[in-house]
Amino acid sequence: xxxxxxxxxxxxxxPGLTLALFLLPVLAGLLGTLLPAFGYLPxxxxxxxSLAPWRMLFAAPELPAALATTLVSGLVATLASxxxxxxxxxxxxxxxxxxxxxxxxxPLLAMPxxxxxxxxxxxxxxxxxxxxxxxxxxxxxxxxPDLHLPxxxxxxxxxxxxxxxETPFLLLAIVGGLGQLPADASLASARMLGYRxxxxxxxxxxxxxxxxxxxxxxxxxxxxxxxxDMALILGPSTPPPLAPLLLRWFNDADLQTIFPATAGAAxxxxxxxxxxxxxxxxxxxxxxxxxxxxxxxxxxxxxxxARRLGGAAASLLLAFATAAILALALWxxxxxxxxxxxxxxxxxxxxxxxxxxxxxxxxxxxxxLGLASSAIALLLTLGxxxxxxxxxxxxxxxxxxxxxxxxxxxxISFLFGAETLxxxxxxxxxxxxxxxxxxxxxxxxxxxxxxDPYRALxxxxxxxxxxxxxxxxxxxxxxxxxxLLRPIxxxxxxxxxxxxxxxxxxxxxxxxxFDSLTIEAVAASANGDRRLAGVFGLLQAALPLGVFxxxxxxxxxxxxxxRGMAPR
Numbered sequence: 001x002x003x004x005x006x007x008x009x010x011x012x013x014x015p016g017l018t019l020a021l022f023l024l025p026v027l028a029g030l031l032g033t034l035l036p037a038f039g040y041l042p043x044x045x046x047x048x049x050s051l052a053p054w055r056m057l058f059a060a061p062e063l064p065a066a067l068a069t070t071l072v073s074g075l076v077a078t079l080a081s082x083x084x085x086x087x088x089x090x091x092x093x094x095x096x097x098x099x100x101x102x103x104x105x106x107p108l109l110a111m112p113x114x115x116x117x118x119x120x121x122x123x124x125x126x127x128x129x130x131x132x133x134x135x136x137x138x139x140x141x142x143x144x145p146d147l148h149l150p151x152x153x154x155x156x157x158x159x160x161x162x163x164x165x166e167t168p169f170l171l172l173a174i175v176g177g178l179g180q181l182p183a184d185a186s187l188a189s190a191r192m193l194g195y196r197x198x199x200x201x202x203x204x205x206x207x208x209x210x211x212x213x214x215x216x217x218x219x220x221x222x223x224x225x226x227x228x229d230m231a232l233i234l235g236p237s238t239p240p241p242l243a244p245l246l247l248r249w250f251n252d253a254d255l256q257t258i259f260p261a262t263a264g265a266a267x268x269x270x271x272x273x274x275x276x277x278x279x280x281x282x283x284x285x286x287x288x289x290x291x292x293x294x295x296x297x298x299x300x301x302x303x304x305x306a307r308r309l310g311g312a313a314a315s316l317l318l319a320f321a322t323a324a325i326l327a328l329a330l331w332x333x334x335x336x337x338x339x340x341x342x343x344x345x346x347x348x349x350x351x352x353x354x355x356x357x358x359x360x361x362x363x364x365x366x367x368x369l370g371l372a373s374s375a376i377a378l379l380l381t382l383g384x385x386x387x388x389x390x391x392x393x394x395x396x397x398x399x400x401x402x403x404x405x406x407x408x409x410x411x412i413s414f415l416f417g418a419e420t421l422x423x424x425x426x427x428x429x430x431x432x433x434x435x436x437x438x439x440x441x442x443x444x445x446x447x448x449x450x451x452d453p454y455r456a457l458x459x460x461x462x463x464x465x466x467x468x469x470x471x472x473x474x475x476x477x478x479x480x481x482x483x484l485l486r487p488i489x490x491x492x493x494x495x496x497x498x499x500x501x502x503x504x505x506x507x508x509x510x511x512x513x514f515d516s517l518t519i520e521a522v523a524a525s526a527n528g529d530r531r532l533a534g535v536f537g538l539l540q541a542a543l544p545l546g547v548f549x550x551x552x553x554x555x556x557x558x559x560x561x562x563r564g565m566a567p568r
Contacts (some may be wrong), residue, residue, distance in 0.1 A: 011390060014383035021380070022403050022440060025418045027346060030269075030409075032417020036262040044255055050457075053259035055116040057094060057267065060260060065153075067271075070241040073227035075275065077162035082217060084163070084313050085170035090201040091310025093178075093189070101314055102175055106552070109494065111546040112501035114521045117233040118537040118556035119324025120161045121150045122331060122530070126531060127169035127339045129327050135340035143340050146431035150234040158234040162227065163172065164320055176452060177209045177332035203294050219407040221279060222272045228408035229503035229518060233525045238486030242268060243412050250416060265413040272410055272447045324539055331534030351531040358520075366500050366517045366543060368431070374495035377446040378488065384447075385454040386476065403447060406440045413510040419516070429511035437505035442495040449491035485558070489551035497544035503517055517543065 008133055035041065039050035059061065092098035123130050126144035150157035183205050188202035231241045242264065249261035331337070335346035352359070371480045406414075415437065422433040457480065465475040481488070503518045508557035 007206050011387040013384060014380065014387050017084070018380045018384055018443070019402060020437070022405065022443070024413055025421055025440060026405055026409065028280075028421040029296060029414030029416070031417035032420040033262050033265045033413055034417075036259055039259065041258065041262075044258065046259065053263035056260040057263040062245055063242075063264075066239045066242045066245045068484040069101055069153070069155040069158075070225055070240075070243070070271070071275075073159040073162070073231075073235065073241065074221065075340035076156070076215070077166060077224045077319055078158040078221045078279075078316065080159070081165045081166040081170055081220060084167050084317070085174060086202075086206065086280060088171060088179075088314045089174045090198050091306045092314065093205075094184075094197070095203055095307070097311060097314070101171075101318075104318065105168050105172050105175070106490070106493075106548050107545055108318075109172060110497045110541075110548045111165070111321065111325070112497065112518060112540045112544065113165055113390075113527075114229045114233065114501065114518045115328065115505065115537040115541040116321065116324055117161050117230040118525055118533050119158065119326075119328045119519060119541075120157075120164060120320070121525070123320070123323055124149050124157060124160075129323065129330075129342075132340045132342050137339055139322050142340055149238075151236045152176055153236055155231075155235050158227075158241070159224075161230055161234045162224050164317065164324070165230075166224070167317055170213070170216060170220065170548055173213055174209065177212035180212065180452065181205070181208050183209075186337070193353070194401075197307075207294070208531075214283075215404060215407075217279070218276050219404070221275055222408045222410065225272050225275055227524050229501075242271070243410065246412050247507075250412075257288070260452040262416065265410070268410045268412045268520045276408070295349070325538075328534045328537040328541065331530045333540045334531060336533075351535055359535065362520045362536070363519045363539060363543075365514050366540070367507070369434060369438050369502075369514075369516065370496040370499040370543070370547075372435045373442045373499045374446065374492045376435070376439055377443040377495050378450075378492050380443060381447045381450050381491070382454075385451060386480075389454070396486040404444050411441075411504045413511045415504055416484050419508060419511075429509075429513050434514055437509035438499045438502055441499050441502060441505065445498050446491045450484075450487055450496050453487035457483060460512065482559075484553045488553075489554060490548075492543070493548045493551040496547045500540060521554050 034350070036044075036046065039046045039048060039052050088101070089098075089357055092101070122128055125131070126147050126149065128149075131138060131145060132148075135142070143191075149163075169177075183543045186208070187200050191197070195203065213490045226243045227241075228243045228247055231244045235241050235244065240248070246261050246264045246268065247255040249264065252261075331342060332351055333347050333349070334344035334351070335348040337344040372550045418437065419428060422428040422430075462475055462479065465479050500516075501518060502516075503522060505520060506514050506516045517536055517540040521533060521540050524533035524536055
């Protein structure tokens with residue numbers, strides 16, 4: 001009874017409830033994909049197991065090129081993002097610029113994938129902003145150059161777009177990991193031994209830090225090899241990378257293409273697993289080869305040059321991300337914009353007013369899905385963390401790492417199968433199914449953002465409240481929530497941004513009945529309507545940015561009358 005009075009009874013259920021909400025659709029989705037991959041789908045006449053779907057898959061003429069594009073773009077994006085993030089952190093750590101860059105990570109992370117891809121396409125396309133700047137060199141005849149950008153055969157434009165999105169994510173992971181290490185003390189000791197700042201960071205901090213970066217890197221690798229929305233905008237279309245190709249087969253009017261599509265979804269899982277295993281083997285090889293370099297006593301000689309290199313990398317990252325948003329804004333208000341003019345010939349609001357009724361529904365849908373999924377994710381995360389704080393980690397809590405499974409599993413490999421579960425539960429193509437599918441991807445990010453601040457809260461605040469006679473529930477509401485308000489709001493904003501950016505979960509779980517901003521932005525890009533794409537892309541970027549701004553400013557407004565005593 002005492003456990004129930006303090007909230008211990010229901011709190012103990014939170015880890016199990018959280019895992020059930022995750023494992024049930026993921027496992028059902030994988031099963032619902034693997035069975036048709038081996039020919040078993042009674043609804044379409046497949047009542048025996050066979051390898052026919054795999055034979056159909058490998059007979060597809062688009063498959064070799066799709067695999068090549070997927071591997072090149074995914075591996076290049078992941079490796080480049082990791083190297084750039086490490087270079088920026090190693091060369092700028094401890095500087096004012098790095099402190100300012102840390103504050104800019106939230107807006108960069110808030111930018112949805114499709115919005116960034118659209119803006120980046122508006123920059124690098126044959127008539128894009130970058131080509132307009134370089135027009136005297138690349139277009140002396142005032143005609144756009146004949147370039148296959150975006151949409152190059154090897155997906156390098158796609159890799160560059162993913163790099164713009166994933167480098168800030170890895171930088172955030174580095175910043176979070178540094179907060180759990182005695183990085184400053186280690187660097188100070190290395191500097192006393194004569195090591196230059198960059199060499200000290202690479203030799204002393206990075207080996208300690210990398211273990212905490214492994215999961216974010218694997219998540220980036222899995223995403224880069226299976227992304228759909230960015231691939232539809234920046235990748236080639238004849239043939240597309242593997243994930244968009246599978247989506248095309250899933251949506252084909254001929255239902256028999258579901259069999260090779262599910263086999264391809266299983267192949268996508270094997271591809272991601274092989275890539276993660278290869279990366280791990282590469283880690284082992286680099287660690288073995290780097291031992292002599294770590295112990296040779298070299299102090300480093302780059303000095304100011306290394307800092308300039310890191311500053312240039314960070315500045316280019318921010319410049320391209322900012323230019324992408326500006327390009328979206330310009331196209332959304334452009335009346336006429338002929339090549340090679342740097343700015344539109346005229347401005348108009350007709351791009352917005354003409355599609356006013358078509359904007360309202362996707363906007364409301366994105367708001368609803370983002371608020372609902374992030375609120376549920378926040379409640380589950382707070383419940384799990386509070387249970388851990390009160391009762392410690394029990395067996396269920398120890399396997400909470402499984403909530404990161406959707407980040408390491410290609411979306412297209414289990415979302416089709418998850419529809420079977422939603423159909424069995426009678427919630428297919430409804431709001432509950434879409435919110436549930438969004439929750440699978442929102443909760444891991446909310447948990448990642450909130451776990452460290454929650455666990456780092458000083459227990460003396462709680463002990464002081466207990467000594468004053470306050471109950472557990474009152475302490476949670478009156479002490480812990482106010483102290484953790486800022487990280488809670490930031491975690492919720494991250495979850496909201498993740499939800500707004502989701503494409504496949506909305507498409508599959510909603511069965512095409514839910515028009516979110518992401519779906520409309522990708523559709524406008526496919527139709528070649530730059531002005532409409534600019535409208536939806538700008539809205540898609542503005543929505544999470546507004547929520548992030550609210551999360552940053554709201555604590556200051558709420559606690560504006562609470563100030564510490566002025567020193568005497």
